[in-house]
Amino acid sequence: MSHSPAPSSPELLLDQHVKYIKELDTKKNDLEYWLTEHLRVNGLYWGTTALHLLGRPEALDHDQIVEYLVKCQHDNGGFGGHIDHDPHILSTLSAVQVLITYDRLDAINVDRVVDYITSLHNPDGTFSGDAWGETDTRFIFCALNCLSLLKRLDDKRLNLDKTIEYIVRCRNFDGGFGSAPGGESHAAQVYVCVGSLTILGAQQHIDADQLGWWLSERQLKNGGLNGRPEKLEDVCYSWWVLSSLSMLKRVHWIDGAKLTKFILEAQDTETGGISDRPGNLPDVFHTNFGICGLSLLGYPGLVVVDPIYCMPRHVIQRIGLADKH
Amino acid sequence: MPYAAYAELKSAIRPTISSDSTDQPWWKDQDRTRRMIGATSCIMMLCPDSFMAVNARKQLVLEGHLDADQEIKYLDMILTFPRNCKSSGAWHHRKWLLCYIYKDHATVPLDPTIVEEQLRVCHQAAERYPKCYYAWTMRHWLVEQLGKRWWQASTDGSETVADGSLEPLERELDRMRSHMNQNISDHSTQQHLQQCMLQLGGRWVVQQAPVTGEKDMVLQWSRKELARRRKRKQELGISRGPVHSVLQTRDTPRKGSYAWVVHLWATELERIRGLIESYPGHESLWYHLRFVYYGLRWLDSETSVPFGGGDAMDTEVKAEFVSQATEDAYVQTIIRGHETTASAETDPASALDIDTRELQSRLCKHYLLFVSHLDDVEVDMPEK
Numbered sequence: 001m002s003h004s005p006a007p008s009s010p011e012l013l014l015d016q017h018v019k020y021i022k023e024l025d026t027k028k029n030d031l032e033y034w035l036t037e038h039l040r041v042n043g044l045y046w047g048t049t050a051l052h053l054l055g056r057p058e059a060l061d062h063d064q065i066v067e068y069l070v071k072c073q074h075d076n077g078g079f080g081g082h083i084d085h086d087p088h089i090l091s092t093l094s095a096v097q098v099l100i101t102y103d104r105l106d107a108i109n110v111d112r113v114v115d116y117i118t119s120l121h122n123p124d125g126t127f128s129g130d131a132w133g134e135t136d137t138r139f140i141f142c143a144l145n146c147l148s149l150l151k152r153l154d155d156k157r158l159n160l161d162k163t164i165e166y167i168v169r170c171r172n173f174d175g176g177f178g179s180a181p182g183g184e185s186h187a188a189q190v191y192v193c194v195g196s197l198t199i200l201g202a203q204q205h206i207d208a209d210q211l212g213w214w215l216s217e218r219q220l221k222n223g224g225l226n227g228r229p230e231k232l233e234d235v236c237y238s239w240w241v242l243s244s245l246s247m248l249k250r251v252h253w254i255d256g257a258k259l260t261k262f263i264l265e266a267q268d269t270e271t272g273g274i275s276d277r278p279g280n281l282p283d284v285f286h287t288n289f290g291i292c293g294l295s296l297l298g299y300p301g302l303v304v305v306d307p308i309y310c311m312p313r314h315v316i317q318r319i320g321l322a323d324k325h
Numbered sequence: 326m327p328y329a330a331y332a333e334l335k336s337a338i339r340p341t342i343s344s345d346s347t348d349q350p351w352w353k354d355q356d357r358t359r360r361m362i363g364a365t366s367c368i369m370m371l372c373p374d375s376f377m378a379v380n381a382r383k384q385l386v387l388e389g390h391l392d393a394d395q396e397i398k399y400l401d402m403i404l405t406f407p408r409n410c411k412s413s414g415a416w417h418h419r420k421w422l423l424c425y426i427y428k429d430h431a432t433v434p435l436d437p438t439i440v441e442e443q444l445r446v447c448h449q450a451a452e453r454y455p456k457c458y459y460a461w462t463m464r465h466w467l468v469e470q471l472g473k474r475w476w477q478a479s480t481d482g483s484e485t486v487a488d489g490s491l492e493p494l495e496r497e498l499d500r501m502r503s504h505m506n507q508n509i510s511d512h513s514t515q516q517h518l519q520q521c522m523l524q525l526g527g528r529w530v531v532q533q534a535p536v537t538g539e540k541d542m543v544l545q546w547s548r549k550e551l552a553r554r555r556k557r558k559q560e561l562g563i564s565r566g567p568v569h570s571v572l573q574t575r576d577t578p579r580k581g582s583y584a585w586v587v588h589l590w591a592t593e594l595e596r597i598r599g600l601i602e603s604y605p606g607h608e609s610l611w612y613h614l615r616f617v618y619y620g621l622r623w624l625d626s627e628t629s630v631p632f633g634g635g636d637a638m639d640t641e642v643k644a645e646f647v648s649q650a651t652e653d654a655y656v657q658t659i660i661r662g663h664e665t666t667a668s669a670e671t672d673p674a675s676a677l678d679i680d681t682r683e684l685q686s687r688l689c690k691h692y693l694l695f696v697s698h699l700d701d702v703e704v705d706m707p708e709k
Contacts, residue, residue: 035327038375084335086376132380134417173546173619174612179458182465182523182544184516186458207548210698217691229608230510231456 010264012299016272017287018056021047024284040082041072045094046288048101052312053291053303057101066104069095076119077112078130088130089120093142100149101315110150117143118157125162136179137170141192144199145309148321153199164202167193175210187218187227187240194244195308198325208248215241216253223258224277234276235266235286238293239310246296246307247325256297263290327371334364334378352388361385370403373415383421393422401446410454416463419446434473437493443467444497451504456513465520468497472524475581491580497521502596509600512609519616522589529586529624546623548702554626555700563631568594568621568646583630587646590620594647598655602662605677606684615695621647622699652696656689 024047036043044065051059072079072095078087079095096113099105120128120143126135127143140163147153153160169181170193176185177193190211197203218225218241224233225241238259245251265278266286273282274290295305304313308325316322337360338351351357361381368378385391400419403409423443424430444467450460474490501518508514523530523544531544571584571591578584594617601610625646645651663682677685 035372037327037331038372038377081376084338084377086380088376130376130380132383132417132421134413134421136413169545171545171547173544173616179462180465182469182520183462184458184513210548213694213698228456229512229612231512 010261010267012264012294012301013267013269013272014054014301016269017267017274017291018051018054018059018272020268020272020282020287021051021284022059038081038085040085041069041079041091041098042081042094043284044069045098046284048098049305049311050284050288050291052101052315053295053305055301055303062102062104065098066102066107069099070107073108073112075112077109077114077116079113086130087116089117089127089139089142089146090129092116093146096146096149097309097311100319101311103318105150110152114147114150114152114155117146118155121158123159123162125159125164125166127163137167137177137183137189137196138179138192140167141196144196148199149309149319151319160200164197164200164205167196167202168205171205174214175207176214184228185214187215187225187237187244190215191240191244194247198247198308203247206248208250212245212248212250212253215245215248215250219254219259223255223260223262225254225259232277233262235263235274235293236276236289238263239289239296242293242296243307243310251296260294260297260299263293266290327368330364330367330371333360334368334381337361337364338377338381352384352390358385358388358390362390366399369399369415370406370409373403373409373412373418376414379414379418382418386422386425393426397422397426404446404450405453407454410450410457410460413459416459419443420463420466430470435467435470437471437490440467440470441493441496444500448500448504451514455508455511458513461513461517464517468494468517468520468524471497475524476527491525494521494525498525506600509604509607510609512612515609515613515616519613522593522620525589526586526620527581529583529627530620546619548699551619551622551626551699552702554623554628557628558626561628561631563628564644565625565646567651571646583624583627587621587624590617590624591646593617594621602659605659606681606688608688611688611692614692618647618652618696619699649693649696649700652693656693659685659689 024043048060048065051057068083069079071083072081072085072091074080074087076087077092078089079092080087081091085091092113095108096105099107117127120130120139122128122135125140127139128135129139144153144160144163147155147158166181167177170177170179170183170189172178172183172185174185177189178184178186179189183189194203194206194211197205217229218227218237220226220233222233224235225237226233227237227240242251242254242259245253262278263274266274266276266280267290268275268282271282273284274287275282276286291302292305292310295302296307305311306313306316306322309316309321313322337357351361362385365378365381365385368375369382373379382391382396386393386396397419400415400422403415409415423435423439427435427439444464447460447464447467450457451464454460471490471494475494498518498521501514501521505511505514505518568587568591571587572595576584578588594614597610597614597617601607601614604610622645663677663685
């Protein structure tokens with residue numbers, strides 16, 4: 001498969017990205033399509049969010065999407081990654097985010113979603129990914145993000161003080177956060193921990209200067225960002241690092257112009273879409289987070305993204321959460 | 326192939342359409358179980374992140390259709406594919422199986438022999454796919470099992486290590502040191518080595534979790550707490566010697582004692598400084614130095630031990646193990662080393678290229694910023 005990197009003074013290839021996203025579901029001859037079947041609902045969230053930020057919300061069929069998501073919900077309230085796939089907190093969050101973005105929460109049973117998420121809450125404050133018990137700070141963020149969007153953070157079954165305590169235990173000497181206590185600081189885990197503490201109004205547990213500095217050190221000479229020391233740059237860190245800096249009010253600690261150039265160079269001029277770094281194949285995950293990163297950097301013509309929820313800001317305003325953080 | 330496997334899996338999970346059968350789960354039906362085993366074996370090899378497949382494997386183990394030990398061996402094979410090393414599903418499945426086999430692991434830590442066997446698998450994964458986050462997370466959990474018995478003795482204040490429970494941890498630390506020498510840019514290796522040091526450090530490096538006041542086996546260093554400790558140490562008039570004198574003492578400190586932990590940290594300081602000089606321009610090494618420096622500042626500010634390290638009575642000696650001044654001096658030697666090799670006419674091969682020299686200079690500067698930031702915080706009233 002051929003792919004061409006963008007020219008040296010690139011611009012955002014808006015129409016091509018819209019076309020790329022619209023054609024995603026047609027690639028049924030690709031092995032990759034089937035290997036990622038369990039991520040279909042997540043893929044829908046990435047595609048939907050990207051299209052909304054590009055200002056083309058009508059590019060996908062809303063009714064078809066809602067109908068599909070309803071089929072992914074199980075009796076226990078959780079959503080699977082695709083029809084017939086087991087429920088999991090990752091796909092539950094994605095489903096709820098898409099439904100709220102399209103303002104179609106009425107299509108599902110919200111109480112059951114809350115029941116599902118609270119059933120995953122553990123005595124130590126963590127949330128499991130599903131009934132089989134895997135814990136990771138990512139799942140804490142999924143739970144809090146989802147419950148916050150559904151305005152159900154005050155559910156009596158939750159002990160969120162314990163959750164804050166647990167996240168603090170995941171804080172490392174460098175100011176960063178890992179997936180569990182003692183886990184290596186990683187930009188994606190930083191995003192979920194900073195996001196969780198922000199949603200819970202507990203940012204005082206973050207050493208903002210120290211963490212901001214660690215995050216700013218993720219920027220490499222080529223303008224791209226990595227997730228850990230001495231790792232390669234990757235477009236998705238344009239989101240994890242930048243949104244964390246945004247929540248800490250320190251976006252200016254990164255060279256925005258260099259990062260913008262890096263993201264734009266990772267576009268595929270032939271097929272549309274954005275890849276992890278210039279010259280590689282695009283995918284919807286990196287397309288979404290590249291666009292989210294550009295939006296946070298104030299790229300002209302893009303809809304503003306919310307740094308906590310990773311959804312269009314006007315949607316967060318519509319549901320009344322924008323002033324809380 | 327994955328399309329066919331998924332089709333088989335989904336049809337096996339769905340209840341059979343039969344007028345007189347009740348809706349019984351698939352694991353109670355021999356034919357459906359057999360089909361599930363086949364379909365999930367295929368999907369696990371290609372995509373262990375598929376929850377549907379990996380959950381079904383757990384159900385098969387619970388119902389006795391698959392043997393847990395055999396399943397662990399099957400995972401060993403799955404993890405030989407580098408792509409699968411990255412799968413959080415595969416590593417969690419492994420942990421779930423170990424917890425299933427060793428059901429009382431929550432109260433009785435895993436036997437060191439079993440832990441070391443599992444550490445070998447993590448080590449192979451580290452060589453196959455360096456910096457694989459989930460393999461290292463698993464490895465941290467295994468090392469916690471080794472540390473648990475020792476931690477209990479340490480936090481209770483008793484430091485007798487009668488049964489050699491420290492030795493497996495010390496072996497893992499040695500393994501990490503060797504691995505680090507061959508994987509200089511691997512930040513994950515260094516971070517795991519830090520975990521080993523913390524487990525060995527016991528109560529001298531753990532801090533009471535400020536949020537709950539409970540004794541916690543988790544590192545909770547913060548700049549504010551460090552500043553408070555240093556202020557208390559100053560008020561008590563406690564003095565130390567320079568850290569290199571710790572390495573020169575003739576006494577062999579008792580394992581687990583404050584002096585032994587300081588010795589551990591001092592050895593690591595010497596080792597990392599040497600590596601930075603031998604391998605210039607590696608950010609990971611400088612980050613490890615930050616950890617070691619922070620740890621020595623932490624140990625230095627320990628107020629329950631009035632002396633420690635070197636000749637504390639010599640008033641000309643600095644009253645701290647390490648400080649901004651010691652690190653300034655160290656960085657100066659690095660920079661002077663550049664200047665010497667830059668002007669070397671006898672052996673041009675030993676001169677650093679410009680890019681590496683610039684990178685090393687930048688890393689020096691960032692390190693000194695880190696060191697000064699560590700002290701740059703206001704000391705508030707103790708948090709509740």
